[in-house]
Amino acid sequence: GQQVMQIPQYQHVQEGEDFTTYCNSSTTLSNIQWYKQRPGGHPVFLIQLVKSGEVKKQKRLTFQFGEAKKNSSLHITATQTTDVGTYFCASTGFQKLVFGTGTRLLVSP
Amino acid sequence: SQTIHQWPATLVQPVGSPLSLECTVEGTSNPNLYWYRQAAGRGLQLLFYSVGIGQISSEVPQNLSASRPQDRQFILSSKKLLLSDSGFYLCAWSPGTSSGNTIYFGEGSWLTVV
Numbered sequence: 001g002q003q004v005m006q007i008p009q010y011q012h013v014q015e016g017e018d019f020t021t022y023c024n025s026s027t028t029l030s031n032i033q034w035y036k037q038r039p040g041g042h043p044v045f046l047i048q049l050v051k052s053g054e055v056k057k058q059k060r061l062t063f064q065f066g067e068a069k070k071n072s073s074l075h076i077t078a079t080q081t082t083d084v085g086t087y088f089c090a091s092t093g094f095q096k097l098v099f100g101t102g103t104r105l106l107v108s109p
Numbered sequence: 110s111q112t113i114h115q116w117p118a119t120l121v122q123p124v125g126s127p128l129s130l131e132c133t134v135e136g137t138s139n140p141n142l143y144w145y146r147q148a149a150g151r152g153l154q155l156l157f158y159s160v161g162i163g164q165i166s167s168e169v170p171q172n173l174s175a176s177r178p179q180d181r182q183f184i185l186s187s188k189k190l191l192l193s194d195s196g197f198y199l200c201a202w203s204p205g206t207s208s209g210n211t212i213y214f215g216e217g218s219w220l221t222v223v
Contacts, residue, residue: 042217088152096168097212102151
């Protein structure tokens, strides 16, 4: 079945440093979605990318979809303590969403 | 607007006891419904999904089962819980049957099997 891997599993940064998480698939993805889960909370949708090479920005967050549609990245510029949480990528197969393994981000003030 | 409700929020159950988690969605019709499980500090594992009443697809063999008695109701059950069933259970929905739809999660249910 479809599998989506994320790296790193965990990253601890100082506030103000940048952060990037990568999502990789062995198969071509129809689209990629990104979710954020705060500690103790439920995942919340951030964004969806559909086109090859697509780049989208949300304030300090930059999302990219690879040219071959097999990988994606989420980059946070100048992290803040509010960025703490686990970031998941996900891709849709037929009628269902398959999540990546997630990257847990810890930001120290 | 659409809302999703999931209960109970937390529960502690002994090994071998039954389980019933309920989820309802409001403000939409014929949603896709999902049950995910998340072990502590781990990723999201899809357990079941449903595209209509009485239509359940199971992703992982286990001692859990799911039912969809009504269009917007999704129930996760077990006859006998195992220690390994402990985790954070998330109900979710997405609109329609097209791929690429955003998934909206409920608040989740923390299950501890003792």
